[in-house]
Amino acid sequence: MDGMALGKDYATQECSIASALEVIGERWTLLVIRDAFYGVRRYNDFLVHLGIPRAVLAARLQTLTAQGILEKRRYQESPPRDEYVLTDRGIALWPTLWALGLWGREHLTGVRLRAFRHADCGTDLGRYGECPACGTVVPVPDVEVVPGPGLNQEPADPVSRALLRPKRLLQPVEVDPV
Numbered sequence: 001m002d003g004m005a006l007g008k009d010y011a012t013q014e015c016s017i018a019s020a021l022e023v024i025g026e027r028w029t030l031l032v033i034r035d036a037f038y039g040v041r042r043y044n045d046f047l048v049h050l051g052i053p054r055a056v057l058a059a060r061l062q063t064l065t066a067q068g069i070l071e072k073r074r075y076q077e078s079p080p081r082d083e084y085v086l087t088d089r090g091i092a093l094w095p096t097l098w099a100l101g102l103w104g105r106e107h108l109t110g111v112r113l114r115a116f117r118h119a120d121c122g123t124d125l126g127r128y129g130e131c132p133a134c135g136t137v138v139p140v141p142d143v144e145v146v147p148g149p150g151l152n153q154e155p156a157d158p159v160s161r162a163l164l165r166p167k168r169l170l171q172p173v174e175v176d177p178v
């Protein structure tokens with residue numbers, strides 16, 4: 001490393017990319033957000049699907065909630081259980097995730113594990129997240145995720161198994177009881 005390296009945070013940077021990275025740039029954060037788009041909402045579901053250390057997951061969920069990207073909602077009173085749902089501020093990150101996924105596929109992995117389609121007409125999204133057939137930017141809830149052939153068809157965890165079924169983004173994932 002040279003003397004130009006950024007410090008632990010980017011507080012001295014005025015750039016808006018640096019500001020965004022202050023919020024979403026930590027390891028695991030974007031994968032937690034990705035899972036939230038896939039409809040993962042519960043702590044244990046994030047845990048098994050991501051294979052993330054518990055303490056890290058708890059910290060990321062806390063940060064994302066504090067930043068108004070996820071909203072904590074109680075779904076059960078006794079014992080108390082909360083789920084985490086993307087806010088509008090969080091949903092606004094979709095084009096970022098979309099572009100990052102596209103870049104990763106084209107420049108790193110070469111593998112397309114899931115297809116993303118316009119639910120209304122079944123057309124694969126274009127490279128800017130638009131529907132080429134309808135000529136519109138597809139709203140996030142109208143994006144359907146369809147597993148591709150490259151995806152493991154017999155995954156060990158129940159969330160991955162649930163995500164083998166086509167579903168719309170944001171719609172809660174229906175995890176079968178183990």
Ligand SMILES: [Zn+2]
Pocket residue numbers: 118120121122123131132133134135
């Ligand atoms: Zn369409």
